[in-house]
Amino acid sequence: MNKMISPKDFEISRRGLLQGAGALVVSAAGSTVASGKAKAKAFGAKVKPPLHPTELDSFIAVGADGRVTAFFGKMDMGQGVDVAISQIVAEELDVAYEKVTTVMSDTGTSVNQGGASGSFAIKRGGHAMRFIAAEARRVLVEEAARRLGVKASSLAVDDGVVSVKGNPRKKITYAEILRGNYFDHKLKWNKKLGNRLFSSGKAKPKSYKEYKVVGKPFPRVDVAGKVFGTTDFVTDVKVPGMVHARVIHPDKAGARAKSVDASSIKHIKGARVVHKKDFLAVVADTEWDAIQAADSLKVDWTPGKKPFSKQEDLYDHIRKAPVVKAETKVKKGDVDAALKGAAKVVEAEYEFPFQSHASMGPACAVVDATSDPVMLWTGSQKSHYTAEGVERILKLKPGSVRGVWVPGPGSYGRNDAGDAAMQAAVLSKELGKPVRVQGMRHEGTAWDPKNPASVHMCRAGIDAQGNVIAYEFMSKAFDRQDVRSNESKPRDNLAGQALGVKLKPRKFFREPEDIYDIPSRRLGWKVIPPFLDRYSPLRTSHLRDPIGPQIHFAADQFHDEVAEAAGMDPVEYRLKYLKNPRDRHLVKLAAEKSGWQKRVGSNKGQGGKTTLTGRGIGYALRSGCRIAIVADVEVDTRSGKIWARKFTVAHDLGLIINPDGLVRCIHGNVGMALSRILYEEVNFDEEMVTSVDWATYPIVESPDAPEEIDVILVNRPEKAPQGAGEGSTRPVSGAVANAFYDATGVRLRRAPLTPERVKAALAAGRG
Amino acid sequence: MAKPQRMRLNVNGGHHTITVDPDMPLLYALRNDIGLNNPHFGCGLAQCGACTVHVNGKATRSCVTTVGSVRGKKIVTLTGLGTPEKPHPLQTAFVEEQVPQCGYCVNGWIMTAAEMLNKNPRLSDRQIRAGLKGLKCRCGTHYAIHKAVKRAAKAMAS
Numbered sequence: 001m002n003k004m005i006s007p008k009d010f011e012i013s014r015r016g017l018l019q020g021a022g023a024l025v026v027s028a029a030g031s032t033v034a035s036g037k038a039k040a041k042a043f044g045a046k047v048k049p050p051l052h053p054t055e056l057d058s059f060i061a062v063g064a065d066g067r068v069t070a071f072f073g074k075m076d077m078g079q080g081v082d083v084a085i086s087q088i089v090a091e092e093l094d095v096a097y098e099k100v101t102t103v104m105s106d107t108g109t110s111v112n113q114g115g116a117s118g119s120f121a122i123k124r125g126g127h128a129m130r131f132i133a134a135e136a137r138r139v140l141v142e143e144a145a146r147r148l149g150v151k152a153s154s155l156a157v158d159d160g161v162v163s164v165k166g167n168p169r170k171k172i173t174y175a176e177i178l179r180g181n182y183f184d185h186k187l188k189w190n191k192k193l194g195n196r197l198f199s200s201g202k203a204k205p206k207s208y209k210e211y212k213v214v215g216k217p218f219p220r221v222d223v224a225g226k227v228f229g230t231t232d233f234v235t236d237v238k239v240p241g242m243v244h245a246r247v248i249h250p251d252k253a254g255a256r257a258k259s260v261d262a263s264s265i266k267h268i269k270g271a272r273v274v275h276k277k278d279f280l281a282v283v284a285d286t287e288w289d290a291i292q293a294a295d296s297l298k299v300d301w302t303p304g305k306k307p308f309s310k311q312e313d314l315y316d317h318i319r320k321a322p323v324v325k326a327e328t329k330v331k332k333g334d335v336d337a338a339l340k341g342a343a344k345v346v347e348a349e350y351e352f353p354f355q356s357h358a359s360m361g362p363a364c365a366v367v368d369a370t371s372d373p374v375m376l377w378t379g380s381q382k383s384h385y386t387a388e389g390v391e392r393i394l395k396l397k398p399g400s401v402r403g404v405w406v407p408g409p410g411s412y413g414r415n416d417a418g419d420a421a422m423q424a425a426v427l428s429k430e431l432g433k434p435v436r437v438q439g440m441r442h443e444g445t446a447w448d449p450k451n452p453a454s455v456h457m458c459r460a461g462i463d464a465q466g467n468v469i470a471y472e473f474m475s476k477a478f479d480r481q482d483v484r485s486n487e488s489k490p491r492d493n494l495a496g497q498a499l500g501v502k503l504k505p506r507k508f509f510r511e512p513e514d515i516y517d518i519p520s521r522r523l524g525w526k527v528i529p530p531f532l533d534r535y536s537p538l539r540t541s542h543l544r545d546p547i548g549p550q551i552h553f554a555a556d557q558f559h560d561e562v563a564e565a566a567g568m569d570p571v572e573y574r575l576k577y578l579k580n581p582r583d584r585h586l587v588k589l590a591a592e593k594s595g596w597q598k599r600v601g602s603n604k605g606q607g608g609k610t611t612l613t614g615r616g617i618g619y620a621l622r623s624g625c626r627i628a629i630v631a632d633v634e635v636d637t638r639s640g641k642i643w644a645r646k647f648t649v650a651h652d653l654g655l656i657i658n659p660d661g662l663v664r665c666i667h668g669n670v671g672m673a674l675s676r677i678l679y680e681e682v683n684f685d686e687e688m689v690t691s692v693d694w695a696t697y698p699i700v701e702s703p704d705a706p707e708e709i710d711v712i713l714v715n716r717p718e719k720a721p722q723g724a725g726e727g728s729t730r731p732v733s734g735a736v737a738n739a740f741y742d743a744t745g746v747r748l749r750r751a752p753l754t755p756e757r758v759k760a761a762l763a764a765g766r767g
Numbered sequence: 768m769a770k771p772q773r774m775r776l777n778v779n780g781g782h783h784t785i786t787v788d789p790d791m792p793l794l795y796a797l798r799n800d801i802g803l804n805n806p807h808f809g810c811g812l813a814q815c816g817a818c819t820v821h822v823n824g825k826a827t828r829s830c831v832t833t834v835g836s837v838r839g840k841k842i843v844t845l846t847g848l849g850t851p852e853k854p855h856p857l858q859t860a861f862v863e864e865q866v867p868q869c870g871y872c873v874n875g876w877i878m879t880a881a882e883m884l885n886k887n888p889r890l891s892d893r894q895i896r897a898g899l900k901g902l903k904c905r906c907g908t909h910y911a912i913h914k915a916v917k918r919a920a921k922a923m924a925s
Contacts, residue, residue: 078868078906219865226870227861228854229805229845233871236804268768287799288791292768360817360871360905361809409807409817409871410905441810660865664911668868671907694814694903702899705909707892 043143044181053111053189053199056139057182059132060089064180066160066173068093068100070133073113073197074125075105075381077411079668079725080220080661081121087657088126091213092133092205093140094157095174101221105383105405108373114195115382116411117485119623119723122657124195126721132187135201139185144172193384208655208717215717217660222407234379234406234417235364239434242366244287246294247423247437247494248280249447252687254304254532264298273297274430278535279498281427283435291440306686307532315351315750318455318476321528325507328474333520338470342461346565348558349457351750352550354450354478354682357543358697361409362439363420363448369394369428374401376425379408380417385486389418390425393490393499409444412672414541416448418487422495442692447494449541450682452478452509456554460518460562468562468577471518473511473555475525480547481506482530482539497535505530512551513621516559517579537689538682544669545726548622549676549733553751556618556734560741564601570617570738571596578619582716586628586650587619589712594630594648602745610637616738618731624722625653629670631735635743637762640755644674644736646708649728654719663711666728670709673732675700681752774838778803779847789835793827794818796834797844805845805874809903816875816902820844826882845874848881857881860919868906875902880916888923895920 049055061069070089076082086100093100103109113125137157144162145152148170156165163171187199208214225231250256257280265271271284271293282293309317339345366377367390374396380386380403387403390396408417416439424437439447454477461470482505483492490496491504509525531538563573571591578584590596594615597603607613612635619628632646647670656662679698683691691697733751741747746761773786778801785800792811797803797820806829809817813828820829821843849855854862857877867873876899883890883898890898895916904912 078870222870223865223867224851224862226867226873227858227877228849228851229803229874231870232804233807235807236798286795288788288795358905360815360869360903361807407869407871409809410869412905438808441812441814664865667910668907671909672905673907675907693810693812695812699903699905700907700909702902702909702912703896705896705913707896707913709910 042181044178045184046181048182049184051109051111053197054187056132056136056185056187056201058111059129059199060136061182062174062178064175066099066175068095070100070102070129071110072102072104072125072129073110073115073384074121075116075383075405076121077116077407078222079665080658083218083220083661084122084657085126085129087213087216087218088130089133091211092130093137095160097213097218099160107384107387107403111197112193112384113197115380115384115486116725117195117382119625119725119727120195121723121725122721123623123723126657128198130205131200131203134203134205135187136183138201138203139183140174140177143177147172147177211717214657215715216658218658220661232406234366234377234408235361235438237366237377237406237436239366239368242434242436243283243285243431244290245281245283245424245427245435245437246290246440248282248294248297248299250535251301252303253537253689254307255301256304257299258302259300261298265293265296268293268296274427276426276430277499279426279495281423283427283431307536308538308684308686309531310686311684314353314453315455318453318478318528323526324529326524326526328522328524329511330514330521330523335470335472335520335522338520339459339461342469343464344462344565346460346462346562347458348561348749349455350554350557352454352553353751354453354538355543355676355680356445356450356682356691356697357412357415357448358445358699359408359410359412359415359448362441362444363408363416364436364438365417365420365424366434366436367421367424367428368434369425370432370434376401376403376421377406378403378417378421379406379411380421380487381411381413382486385488386418386421388488389422389490389493392488393422393496394425394429412544413546414449414483414485416444418492419494421487422490422493426495426499445697446689446692447537449483449539451543451546452480452540454478454547454550456551458554458558460558462562462566466566466568468518468566470520471516472522475509475551477509477525477527478540479505479507479527479530480509481541482536483541485542494535503530503533503539510547512555515579515583515621516577518577538684544672545622545729548620548726548730549673552618552620552730553677553733553737556731557737557747557749560616560738561747567600569598569600572598574617574619582626582652583619583621586626586652586714587617589714590617590628590630590648590650593650593710593712594632596630599742602742604743604745606743607634611635612637612743614739614741614743616735616740616742618733618735618738620727620730622723622727622730625651625724625727627651627728627731629728629731629735631732631739633736633739633743635740635758640759640762642678642736642740642753642758643704644678644706644739646710647706648710648712650712650714651728652714652716653722653724653727655717655721656713656715657721659713662713662724665724666711667709669726669728670732671700671705673729674706674736677733677736677751678704678753772835774835776801776837776842777840778842779844787834789833791834792830793820793832793834793837794829797829803844803846807871807874809872814903815872816879817872819875819878821878821882824882824885826879845877848878855881856922857884857916857919860915860922864911864915864918866908866911866915868908872902872904876904876912880919884916884920884923888920890920892917
């Protein structure tokens with residue numbers, strides 16, 4: 001049913017979480033020998049200490065019913081982060097997994113741990129939660145020792161029951177200790193917010209050798225609600241008195257509204273125009289009226305100068321454009337001298353297009369600027385920063401906005417969610433009413449921030465004995481972040497730019513990870529200015545595994561090209577040059593499991609006359625996560641279609657928290673990365689992005705999905721867990737392109753590998 | 768835009784009287800006038816399937832179907848297809864295979880597959896893969912979707 005939400009609902013649910021269901025507050029008292037003593041001195045506080053990284057209560061609550069809530073300042077979009085956090089908290093607290101609930105990314109209940117970012121949910125966020133939960137256990141056990149009159153070291157905890165070792169009848173539960181109170185206990189905090197936030201106490205977390213919950217498979221908790229249609233998405237949030245808005249974007253990039261004919265929507269009852277500087281929107285009482293008003297509104301646009309290159313000239317533009325910043329971080333040996341002295345030099349350039357987040361639905365946000373605090377409901381990955389952004393754009397004091405994350409239609413980085421939030425904020429303030437903004441399809445595809453287009457220039461030198469002695473990898477590209485991936489600054493979103501705040505690109509790309517031990521090597525990047533310095537549909541920002549797919553499309557293909565020139569098999573090459581034994585172990589595993597057959601260059605001619613088969617490998621390191629992928633493809637030479645039939649993935653991220661969740665996370669990453677390498681390219685002309693929907697921005701569909709994804713997990717419990725959220729996205733592009741080369745003997749050095757491009761390349765017999 | 772009309776819709780076995788523009792897409796009537804949030808707006812162009820409902824048993828994109836055209840017809844949404852207590856075999860399979868990531872598209876896959884399997888659960892893997900063309904999943908969960916639909920097909924055929 002249409003649910004009306006008010007800010008108070010969140011207070012109620014928060015209290016509900018702490019008190020448990022119903023009047024269970026004293027239900028366990030009779031079963032304990034310590035209940036008498038418990039009355040002597042109450043533990044904890046009745047009033048919740050303020051939300052702050054130094055407060056244990058800001059992270060963990062134990063309800064009167066013994067249920068545990070973890071308040072986590074990150075979110076999850078279906079990769080199972082919340083399950084893993086619950087496991088970590090259950091493990092350190094010694095309670096059953098089923099008793100723990102993780103509540104994510106509500107700025108009213110969690111501190112800023114960075115939102116979804118950089119695959120850091122477990123690596124950083126989970127790391128902090130582990131120490132914090134261990135401290136909660138320590139505090140509870142110390143209090144239990146005091147009440148039971150024994151030393152803390154003589155106590156054991158099993159599912160929240162603290163008992164004397166060897167005398168299990170002498171016991172007290174966590175719930176009896178806290179009695180619905182708050183811990184009121186201080187933590188040490190590293191004074192950092194976001195991904196780097198770390199708080200801890202005196203407690204030392206468990207050794208992995210003691211783990212009972214971490215490492216076990218548990219199913220996701222959000223699946224059933226989605227499958228039965230009972231989950232509320234951000235698009236389902238309804239607030240009393242709410243009106244509906246649609247934002248009107250220029251018809252051409254860089255155009256400005258000269259005049260707006262408000263009478264063109266007067267036939268729609270209650271519809272009105274909001275026009276502030278270059279911010280233009282229509283608002284109506286119902287969603288359908290808002291959509292029709294947006295359709296009907298007549299605007300006279302003053303065109304800008306054609307800001308973009310022709311699409312066919314994109315890579316020429318990148319090659320010729322001035323460099324605003326360059327960095328060569330990895331420099332080892334003398335690459336130029338080694339290349340000069342090499343018996344053979346291999347050179348190749350690779351090109352990767354702009355791609356769109358193209359989230360499943362365009363973004364939606366609801367803001368009520370009339371309430372105190374101002375309320376924001378957002379599908380953004382980083383609700384803490386989004387709330388800060390609303391504060392800034394509305395010129396409010398810090399802390400005056402409560403941002404509640406509600407699942408949105410996908411995220412995958414900095415998509416259009418942050419833009420919708422700021423648009424709703426501006427409109428709600430202007431109208432004095434709660435406002436719901438939802439985009440139409442073109443806003444999710446044409447107007448979201450894009451992943452940067454790039455050119456990668458690679459060179460390698462091989463000596464007379466066939467050893468690779470020099471390697472250079474230089475990217476020249478659009479900035480990876482014309483707008484930052486968090487939305488805390490008005491300059492980083494469309495509403496802010498429409499109101500006149502200037503874009504401030506980050507001037508950053510990144511070099512490949514330095515994983516190949518080639519004696520002389522130089523890995524660097526150069527970035528070029530954006531096409532348009534305000535309100536650009538080709539502004540760039542992070543898309544799942546930012547710049548990973550493009551770098552590995554180039555790097556993994558190039559290493560194969562060098563291997564061939566050196567007379568080596570691609571697997572043998574990686575086993576020889578990859579530095580780390582963990583890297584080499586994974587390459588070996590993936591090769592063995594996929595049935596890799598040694599070859600030099602292409603084994604073309606396999607399969608049949610019209611269906612060629614091939615196999616390729618890619619290898620990547622990402623946020624400490626290591627991934628080797630072998631792709632098996634079929635190429636239909638008549639249609640030009642590539643079908644990546646099977647992937648074999650060997651994956652090592654250290655300690656695995658939840659193997660079941662991890663495998664499914666990898667399946668999704670492979671599926672999305674496959675879509676990007678085979679189909680995805682943002683189309684544009686000199687005036688505007690012309691990819692506006694799924695017909696003009698096709699993605700992978702059911703018949704083209706892999707029929708098998710074989711995942712081999714390497715668990716290294718002694719090594720701290722690294723990030724899995726994006727890593728397995730990374731080597732897919734190179735593995736598929738290498739498999740295509742194996743099948744056809746033709747290199748495709750421009751992505752995506754569309755049927756048209758495949759047919760043209762096969763006809764020409766080259767890449 | 769046409770003048771609002773009073774109309775009765777049969778949704779998930781219940782009757783709802785609403786007063787709306789008959790040219791408005793059914794999707795908005797379901798979401799905003801009847802309060803059924805499970806069909807989602809994905810594209811408004813019948814390109815993704817997120818808005819799919821059954822109209823007289825046929826999987827229909829509610830974002831391009833006018834509300835006026837479904838008067839007197841039986842409309843079923845995902846919540847009408849099955850419930851946790853009485854799930855459709857596809858819902859059981861989608862839960863068992865842990866299919867959705869963001870979950871925004873899953874309505875379209877289940878409702879489309881339901882029509883396909885209700886007609887004939889004895890489909891080959893290839894027919895299943897081909898039969899689900901035209902639906903989008905941005906999280907890339909197709910591998911799990913195929914496993915779930917095959918699992919449901921097997922359950923429905925036995």
